[in-house]
Amino acid sequence: MTCRPEYVKESSDPKEVVACIEERFGEDVQNLELREYKGGLEDAVQYHLLWLKVSRERFLELVDALREFDFLHFQIISGNDDGDVVTLNYHVALFREAGKGKRLGACVSVEVPKTDLVMPSLWERIPGVEYSEREMREMLGIDFDGLPNKALVFLPEDWNEDIKPWRRDETGPSEADVRELS
Amino acid sequence: MAVGAGKTYKVPIGPVHVGLKEPITAWLDVDGERIVDATIRPGAIHRGIEFMARERNPIQVIYLAERICGICSFTHIECFVRAVEDAAGISVPKRAQYIRTIVLELERIHSHVLWAGVACYTFGYDSAFNLGMILREKVMDVLEVLTGNRVNYGTGTIGGVRRDITPKVEKVLRDMITFYKNEFDLFYNVATDDPITMARMRNVGVLSPEDAVKYCALGPTVRGSGHRVDLRWSQPYEAYGELDVQPVVPQDLTGEVYGDVYDRFLVRVLEVYQSLEIIEKCLDDLPEGDLMWEPNLPKLLNYLKRADGTGVSSIEGPRGDDTHVVKLTGGEENVTWWKVRAPTYANGVSWPIMFRNNDLADAPLIINSVDPCISCMERMLVTEKKTGSKQVVTRAELLNRCREKTRKVMGA
Numbered sequence: 001m002t003c004r005p006e007y008v009k010e011s012s013d014p015k016e017v018v019a020c021i022e023e024r025f026g027e028d029v030q031n032l033e034l035r036e037y038k039g040g041l042e043d044a045v046q047y048h049l050l051w052l053k054v055s056r057e058r059f060l061e062l063v064d065a066l067r068e069f070d071f072l073h074f075q076i077i078s079g080n081d082d083g084d085v086v087t088l089n090y091h092v093a094l095f096r097e098a099g100k101g102k103r104l105g106a107c108v109s110v111e112v113p114k115t116d117l118v119m120p121s122l123w124e125r126i127p128g129v130e131y132s133e134r135e136m137r138e139m140l141g142i143d144f145d146g147l148p149n150k151a152l153v154f155l156p157e158d159w160n161e162d163i164k165p166w167r168r169d170e171t172g173p174s175e176a177d178v179r180e181l182s
Numbered sequence: 183m184a185v186g187a188g189k190t191y192k193v194p195i196g197p198v199h200v201g202l203k204e205p206i207t208a209w210l211d212v213d214g215e216r217i218v219d220a221t222i223r224p225g226a227i228h229r230g231i232e233f234m235a236r237e238r239n240p241i242q243v244i245y246l247a248e249r250i251c252g253i254c255s256f257t258h259i260e261c262f263v264r265a266v267e268d269a270a271g272i273s274v275p276k277r278a279q280y281i282r283t284i285v286l287e288l289e290r291i292h293s294h295v296l297w298a299g300v301a302c303y304t305f306g307y308d309s310a311f312n313l314g315m316i317l318r319e320k321v322m323d324v325l326e327v328l329t330g331n332r333v334n335y336g337t338g339t340i341g342g343v344r345r346d347i348t349p350k351v352e353k354v355l356r357d358m359i360t361f362y363k364n365e366f367d368l369f370y371n372v373a374t375d376d377p378i379t380m381a382r383m384r385n386v387g388v389l390s391p392e393d394a395v396k397y398c399a400l401g402p403t404v405r406g407s408g409h410r411v412d413l414r415w416s417q418p419y420e421a422y423g424e425l426d427v428q429p430v431v432p433q434d435l436t437g438e439v440y441g442d443v444y445d446r447f448l449v450r451v452l453e454v455y456q457s458l459e460i461i462e463k464c465l466d467d468l469p470e471g472d473l474m475w476e477p478n479l480p481k482l483l484n485y486l487k488r489a490d491g492t493g494v495s496s497i498e499g500p501r502g503d504d505t506h507v508v509k510l511t512g513g514e515e516n517v518t519w520w521k522v523r524a525p526t527y528a529n530g531v532s533w534p535i536m537f538r539n540n541d542l543a544d545a546p547l548i549i550n551s552v553d554p555c556i557s558c559m560e561r562m563l564v565t566e567k568k569t570g571s572k573q574v575v576t577r578a579e580l581l582n583r584c585r586e587k588t589r590k591v592m593g594a
Contacts, residue, residue, distance in 0.1 A: 005392040005393070005395040005396040006391075006395060007395060035268075037268075037419070038273075039279060039418070039419055039420055039422075039423055040276070040418075040420075040421060040423040041276055041467070041469060042424075043273075044423065046417070046418045046419065046422075046423040047416075047417040047418065047419075049494065071395055073398055075398070075496065075503070075505050075523060075528070076505055076507070076523035076527075076528075078507040078519070078521035079519075079521075080518070080519045089492070091494060091496075091507065091523075093496075095416070096409075097409055097410050097411055097416070098416070099416070100415050100418065101416070101417065101418055101423065102416060103416035103417040105417065105494070105496065107494060107507075126396070126398065127396050127397055127531070128397045128398025128399075128528065128532075129398075130531055131224070131527060131530065131531055132523075152225070153223075153225055154224060154225035154228040155225060155228065156225070165230065166233065166519075
């Protein structure tokens with residue numbers, strides 16, 4: 001699927017998006033949750049957010065499934081060193097321009113085993129991912145297959161790239177690397 | 183700078199000025215005066231704030247979050263506390279939701295007026311800059327009356343707000359609305375009707391509607407390219423669901439979308455009027471009730487210590503969608519991890535596109551059109567590729583170059 005840079009003006013029902021994912025991915029998608037967010041005087045539902053976890057093998061397929069609804073707006077990747085795996089959470093959104101309360105944000109989590117810290121890059125599909133993939137590479141040591149520019153983005157040029165600041169294992173910063181300011 | 187056929191120079195602008203909140207380096211490839219390409223290198227002052235949060239409890243992180251940015255400090259704490267509220271299942275009293283909305287809009291007003299004034303200053307329109315700064319003082323005073331501070335207001339907390347809108351403060355707010363309704367037109371007219379403003383901003387730093395989508399642009403940057411994208415409308419939070427907030431786009435005023443600096447200018451100044459309407463409506467509808475979900479701090483901390491989950495929040499800051507993600511682990515006092523995505527992080531990706539085929543003298547204006555950090559050009563180095571020679575160009579020289587172009591446009 002090529003990059004089609006436009007937003008749909010008509011949104012789909014969040015439940016329809018959930019049903020589509022359930023039907024196509026079955027047990028390869030876990031922890032699927034459609035969270036409601038309330039607010040205002042009436043405490044009414046104002047918007048929804050989709051949470052789910054997918055296997056690395058089917059991650060791109062899931063992204064493409066979401067892209068069938070609208071251009072998948074990319075926000076950020078968050079991540080953590082969870083022991084044997086590094087978990088990445090892709091924060092994305094559909095229906096940005098489709099009406100009041102229609103935006104559907106999604107948090108797609110993927111576990112990347114420490115024995116093979118490689119993720120497929122989304123750069124060809126969504127060029128806006130560049131900084132975030134580079135950030136996850138330098139901070140957590142994930143390599144992104146297909147990302148053309150893998151230079152450091154936030155760390156200094158003379159940074160020792162063996163140190164991954166957000167890792168909690170031996171590749172993370174040691175006490176000697178952290179300077180207390182007070 | 184020498185003009186050579188096919189000879190390109192690499193011009194780094196930035197990265198650091200100590201007074202800046204988000205310094206960034208732009209490496210511009212120039213052929214004569216034309217910018218051929220640009221590469222952005224952020225991170226000059228990456229403070230590792232997310233790393234620091236691992237050793238702090240959520241209440242302590244509020245004050246860390248507030249110091250991410252001096253301009254939109256409330257935006258960041260609002261985003262952080264909403265993420266914690268999402269992770270821990272905390273609901274916010276209705277009065278607090280309205281007060282949060284009011285402070286967010288006050289912050290938008292001072293940010294946009296500052297930006298518009300600085301944009302005028304950049305191309306030498308100092309009288310408009312001074313007028314903008316005079317007008318901005320009003321909202322700064324109001325923020326001080328409401329919170330006690332001109333920046334870093336210390337007003338938000340998890341589950342509510344720490345300052346109330348008393349009848350006295352309400353009067354100050356309503357006086358401010360009347361003041362701006364009477365006085366802001368003057369700035370709007372001198373800034374937007376001026377033919378030189380138009381000449382310096384029209385067709386400069388263009389971001390096409392397609393590129394704005396592709397590079398995931400946010401806030402006034404994406405709206406300036408004609409997209410009706412505004413989280414206050416598409417994903418309403420706090421009191422916004424009950425307000426009629428429509429995204430401000432240039433085509434509604436001019437009938438056309440250029441996606442240039444002028445369109446981004448228009449979006450921001452028009453949003454000042456919109457923010458006034460929002461504050462007025464919030465004051466009219468301000469419900470009575472509590473300010474906090476749990477005013478007893480040790481009790482709140484104890485609850486947060488038991489909370490387990492991941493929370494996310496995206497809100498429309500003055501410069502676009504600000505996103506925070508927080509993980510709390512049951513039984514642990516400190517935040518497990520925290521991710522911050524400030525709007526400039528995303529808008530910086532589309533910067534190189536805006537630079538292409540523009541004059542070097544427009545570079546300050548283009549940089550300014552995304553983020554009001556003009557002083558990040560404090561240091562600049564010109565390198566001639568062929569000889570490897572280097573020449574330092576100061577911010578003042580670059581600013582002079584930008585102003586010289588205005589004089590040429592004026593025929594002086």
